[in-house]
Each structure stands twice: as structure tokens, then as C-alpha cells.
Amino acid sequence: MTQAQRTFDVVVLGGGAVGENAADRAARTGLEVALVEGALVGGECSYWACMPSKVLLRPGAVRDAARRTPGVADPGDLDVAAVLARRDEITHHWDDASQADWVASVGITLLRGHARFTGPRALVVESDDGTVDVRARRAVIVATGSQPTIPPVEGLADARPWTSRDATSAQHVPARLAVLGGGVVGCELADAFASLGSAVTLVVRGDGLLAGAEPFAGEAVLESLRARGVRVLLGAQTRRVHRDDAGVHVTLDDEVVTADELLVATGRHPRTRDLGLETLGLEPGAPLDVDDALAVAGLPWLFAVGDVTGRTGTTHQGKYDARVAGDVVAARFGSDEAARTAEAAARPWSRYRASADHAAVPQVVFTQPEVAWVGLTERAAREAGLDVRVVSYELADVAGASVLSPDYSGRAQLVLDAARDDVVVGATFVGPDAAEMLHAATIAVVGELPLARLWHAVPSYPTLSEVWLRFGEVAGL
Structure with a gap:
């Protein structure tokens, strides 16, 4: 009524x-x-998204940070029940x-x-x-x-696939997990479930991960996932899917991937x-x-x-x-x-x-390593007709990185508009805890600040933020 x-x-x-x-x-x-x-x-x-996914990702990141730190005992495998319980609390x-x-x-x-x-x-x-x-x-x-968008693949909708909601609220960790999609959601959840013990296969139609980021960012995540046991299949076309008592079968051009669950992360x-x-x-x-x-x-x-x-x-x-x-x-x-x-x-x-x-959207991918960027990538800046200048620096060469880990690996890059006295129009940071460096870059992009002005913003030593000093040096300031 x-x-x-x-x-x-x-x-x-x-x-x-x-x-x-x-x-x-x-x-x-x-x-x-x-x-x-x-x-x-x-x-x-x-x-079902930001909060539970980050809770699922955090334990693996902390465990791996401990493994990289001399003097800290290897914590071993994660306590899956405790991780899921914390997810339920959050x-x-x-x-x-x-x-x-x-x-x-x-x-x-x-x-x-x-x-x-x-x-x-x-x-x-x-x-x-x-x-x-x-x-x-x-x-x-x-x-x-x-x-979530479920692509029109033969049998996919009937195979009861997981979406991101199912994955982040899962009450069990599947022994085998197949993931369709190499974007933010696909990479983060492949990372999380691999850390929790799943044998993960990441099926990606394109030729790399994180298509919206700088290529070096996707390459770093790809290398890390593979090093931690994730099987990543690039350039893989999914032809059909079916589920039976043995699991979910994903038929590609040249093989069939079988898993206990299939997560579809192909966009929204x-x-x-x-x-x-x-x-x-x-x-x-x-x-x-x-x-x-x-x-x-x-x-x-x-x-x-x-x-x-x-x-x-x-x-x-x-x-x-x-x-x-x-x-x-x-x-x-x-x-x-x-x-x-x-x-x-x-x-x-x-x-x-x-x-x-329009021009200052910040994005963080909480994989290992973290990927954080704001503004325009180099490619986007060139396509927009800007007079592009790029400065980059290996984060391992910053003193603060050696404090965090003897084998810290990461990279930072600025995209500058040379026609406007090297105004910062984009920035990307890749590495452990790299997301914490992003907001300074967001302020620079929003404020349309030239790199020469940022030369006077003195970074603390020894922190990763000292990379801003190195950016200026690479640029000749």
C-alpha cells in the first residue's frame, strides 16, 4: 500500500x-x-571495497616487510582465521x-x-x-x-563467479583462485589471496597490468606477483567458462585454467x-x-x-x-x-x-609494491599536447629507503610541463608504503607548482620524501 x-x-x-x-x-x-x-x-x-580489501592486504604486506628487515624473525604463514575475523570487525x-x-x-x-x-x-x-x-x-x-561488469563470455554468468563483493566478504580462502582482469581490483585481490594461501592465476587480456598507470608501475607489480607465486597470463582471451564438481574451468585460446573459485574483476x-x-x-x-x-x-x-x-x-x-x-x-x-x-x-x-x-585525481593500488599516482601519466600528457619533461629517481638510492630495508626497491617519477616552467602535472610512486608520499604530489599538481618552487620545500632526512630533493637535482636545479 x-x-x-x-x-x-x-x-x-x-x-x-x-x-x-x-x-x-x-x-x-x-x-x-x-x-x-x-x-x-x-x-x-x-x-565490500576499500576497507575490507585493505584489511585483507595489510597482513601480507606487514609479513613481507618483516622478512625484509634484518633482526626480525620470519613470522611465517598468516593466521587466516584471524585475518578474516579482523575483516569482519572492520x-x-x-x-x-x-x-x-x-x-x-x-x-x-x-x-x-x-x-x-x-x-x-x-x-x-x-x-x-x-x-x-x-x-x-x-x-x-x-x-x-x-x-561490477560481467563480460559476455560463454557460460560465465552461469558459473556463479565471484565479484569483488564476494571476494572481500568470503568466509573461506579457496585453494585455487582464478582472477579475470589486470586492473586495480584484480591485482589487489590476487595479491591478497596469494598472501592468504591461494594458488592464484591472474588472467589478463592486455599485455600488462594497471593500464591506467605508468608502464613501469604495472611492470613492478607483475614482477612482484610472479615472484610470490601468482601465475600471471598476459594477452589471454577467455573463450568460455563452466563449473562442475571439479571446480570452475576457464577456457583460454591455448589452455584450460581450473580453480575452485573465479573472481571477475573486468571493470564496473x-x-x-x-x-x-x-x-x-x-x-x-x-x-x-x-x-x-x-x-x-x-x-x-x-x-x-x-x-x-x-x-x-x-x-x-x-x-x-x-x-x-x-x-x-x-x-x-x-x-x-x-x-x-x-x-x-x-x-x-x-x-x-x-x-x-579533471587533472588531479589521486589513485593508490595497495599491492606489493604499492602504486600511487596523481594527475597525468607521461603518455596522457603527451596526448594532451603538453611540452613534456620527465624526471625520475630510483627510491632505493634515497637514504630513507636503506633504513626501511637493505633491499628496498621502488621508483618515483614526475611529469612536468616544460612550457610552464616545469609545472608538475603528474607524479607516480612505486614501492613499499609509497602511497604515503602521494599527497605532497597531489598538492603540487592542484597548486600548479613549478619544480623550482618545490626546491625550497625541504624534505626531512632520512625519509623517502627526500626523493623531492633528488627530483630537483635530476632536473638541474
């Missing part, structure tokens, strides 16, 4: 980390905000009560169920408890994220198929095309943030989107009439006029 209509100033679809941030940002200005979530509040990142055993309590504490109304548009600013929210008609007086923000697509977008003249299943205020063209009341836009694919970048959208909605539709003048509406947006998701 349809209940009485409920009306709010702003309705946010999707209660993951991105949706939570958008709702909170808008609600801070006094707008009445509803957050609609059909699964767990906190979303993919909290329960996900709160897939119970979102604390997240729901936070939503209520900041004055946001949580509506549980699946939302579909029935018209402009009008939605229906369906749940096991019934159906509610919901209307937004001012704006709707879509933050429904993305979902926006979660927009069942949102009723056709009632707004938009295409179901397609990303929502937005401008730099995160507004959907032709629908000034509709905003989209995070994965659903097709522009960003990380939680941190999606949360940035959410802050932008929340500020813009508050400025354009805030309860204070004076705040809705043209001048006031432009004021918050001026903070974001150089939107970070």
Missing part, C-alpha cells in the same frame, strides 16, 4: 560514503534532507547500525528502500515495508555508485539501470553526464556524484564530488532567500572552478 507522500528539500539517492557526504553538506545549511539506501548505509567502500559484521545512527544524529532522514524516478523531483521508494512517494522541493542528488559500470531515468528523458544504464557543478544538463534540479557520473572511480574523488554538489545545492536552493542570489550562488562554486577530477 502506498503511504502518504513525504516531501523534503533535497533527496539523495545512495547512502554510501559519497551519498552521505552530499547529504551532510546540504543539510548543514538548514535544508531538510532525505537519504535513500536499499542496502547498507556506508555502501560499497565500508563493507565491516562491523555487515551491520550498518552505527552508520544509520550517524545519519540521524546530523538531522538527515534515512529512507530504506530502492528509489525510482516517476517524474521531475518525484520518486517512489519501495521496500519490504511498503511503498512511499517522495518529492524533493529543490533538488535530487544521485549517488548510486557502480556495479554506473548503477543507473533501474532508477526510472527514462521518465526524465535520460538513458537507463548510462552514466549521468554532469558539468563541473555536478548538475545534469537540462535538469537544473538534478545532480549526480561519484561513480555514477562515469568521471570518477574512487571513494575519495566521489566524496570531493559530493562536497561540490552539496555546496552548490545549498547555494542555489538554500532556505535563506539572500543566499540564493546570483552572487551568493557563484561564491561556493568559485572554490571549485578548477575541478579536481
Whole structure:
């Protein structure tokens, strides 16, 4: 039975980390905000992606760091039960009560169920408890994220493959695991399960790993995975898949890979198929095309943030989107009439006029070694027509690396725009704990800082960050 209509100033679809941030940002200005979530509040990142995957990866990284450190006893094999128990703790055993309590504490109304548009600013929210008609007086923000893509390989869908959700919430470690895909998810989970004791086969259609990163980064991860027993098959086309009592059989051009479980990590697509977008003249299943205020063209009341836009694919970048959208909605539709003048509406947006998701997106892959990059790769910079200058340095030659390990291996690289006095437009770091060096580079890219200016930012000794001094020396400063 349809209940009485409920009306709010702003309705946010999707209660993951991105949706939570958008709702909170808008609600801070006094707008009445509803957050609609059909699964767990906190979303993919909290329960099936960022947090549990990093907990699964961390023990192997710590064990290997101990093995590289003289004077520390080899800790031996991982305690798999303890690792999975810690994973369960970090996900709160897939119970979102604390997240729901936070939503209520900041004055946001949580509506549980699946939302579909029935018209402009009008939605229906369906749940096991019934159906509610919901209307937004001012704006709707879509933050429904993305979902795994299952490629159209013969028999694959019927073989009950794992997606990333199944892998990060698994209650057992398979003796044999096959992984399709050499991107971030495929590499991280191949790494994690190999450390936990699985015999892992990584099947990659391309000729390398981490196609979006600098080639040397993918090569370092490839070498490390193979050194730790992962069988990596490059240039491998999956022709068909079937499951029987002996396991899952993945047929390639020249062999059949058999495993106990098969993880598909071949990409994701926006979660927009069942949102009723056709009632707004938009295409179901397609990303929502937005401008730099995160507004959907032709629908000034509709905003989209995070994965659903097709522009960003990380939680941190999606949360940035959410802050932008929340500020813009508050400025354009805030309860204070004076705040809705043209001048006031432009004021918050001026903070974001150089939107970070165009040229300063940070990305970390928590494999061994870690890979971290921000901004443009060398190839992307050249394709953009920049006058590219590249400076690189072996991290093993930095004094701080020898403190961490006698056999530390890693590399750091900057991409500079020579036409603008060597402004930093991209940076990549590869090595143990390399992710901790990324934010300095992110600041340099966002701030459009020339390397000569960074010469005066003195790094501490002996840390890995001393590589910034070496960058300047290599560049002739």
C-alpha cells in the first residue's frame, strides 16, 4: 500500500560514503534532507571495497616487510582465521547500525528502500515495508555508485563467479583462485589471496597490468606477483567458462585454467539501470553526464556524484564530488532567500572552478609494491599536447629507503610541463608504503607548482620524501 507522500528539500539517492557526504553538506545549511539506501548505509567502500580489501592486504604486506628487515624473525604463514575475523570487525559484521545512527544524529532522514524516478523531483521508494512517494522541493542528488561488469563470455554468468563483493566478504580462502582482469581490483585481490594461501592465476587480456598507470608501475607489480607465486597470463582471451564438481574451468585460446573459485574483476559500470531515468528523458544504464557543478544538463534540479557520473572511480574523488554538489545545492536552493542570489550562488562554486577530477585525481593500488599516482601519466600528457619533461629517481638510492630495508626497491617519477616552467602535472610512486608520499604530489599538481618552487620545500632526512630533493637535482636545479 502506498503511504502518504513525504516531501523534503533535497533527496539523495545512495547512502554510501559519497551519498552521505552530499547529504551532510546540504543539510548543514538548514535544508531538510532525505537519504535513500536499499542496502547498507556506508555502501560499497565500508563493507565490500576499500576497507575490507585493505584489511585483507595489510597482513601480507606487514609479513613481507618483516622478512625484509634484518633482526626480525620470519613470522611465517598468516593466521587466516584471524585475518578474516579482523575483516569482519572492520565491516562491523555487515551491520550498518552505527552508520544509520550517524545519519540521524546530523538531522538527515534515512529512507530504506530502492528509489525510482516517476517524474521531475518525484520518486517512489519501495521496500519490504511498503511503498512511499517522495518529492524533493529543490533538488535530487544521485549517488548510486557502480556495479561490477560481467563480460559476455560463454557460460560465465552461469558459473556463479565471484565479484569483488564476494571476494572481500568470503568466509573461506579457496585453494585455487582464478582472477579475470589486470586492473586495480584484480591485482589487489590476487595479491591478497596469494598472501592468504591461494594458488592464484591472474588472467589478463592486455599485455600488462594497471593500464591506467605508468608502464613501469604495472611492470613492478607483475614482477612482484610472479615472484610470490601468482601465475600471471598476459594477452589471454577467455573463450568460455563452466563449473562442475571439479571446480570452475576457464577456457583460454591455448589452455584450460581450473580453480575452485573465479573472481571477475573486468571493470564496473554506473548503477543507473533501474532508477526510472527514462521518465526524465535520460538513458537507463548510462552514466549521468554532469558539468563541473555536478548538475545534469537540462535538469537544473538534478545532480549526480561519484561513480555514477562515469568521471570518477574512487571513494575519495566521489566524496570531493559530493562536497561540490552539496555546496552548490545549498547555494542555489538554500532556505535563506539572500543566499540564493546570483552572487551568493557563484561564491561556493568559485572554490571549485578548477575541478579536481579533471587533472588531479589521486589513485593508490595497495599491492606489493604499492602504486600511487596523481594527475597525468607521461603518455596522457603527451596526448594532451603538453611540452613534456620527465624526471625520475630510483627510491632505493634515497637514504630513507636503506633504513626501511637493505633491499628496498621502488621508483618515483614526475611529469612536468616544460612550457610552464616545469609545472608538475603528474607524479607516480612505486614501492613499499609509497602511497604515503602521494599527497605532497597531489598538492603540487592542484597548486600548479613549478619544480623550482618545490626546491625550497625541504624534505626531512632520512625519509623517502627526500626523493623531492633528488627530483630537483635530476632536473638541474
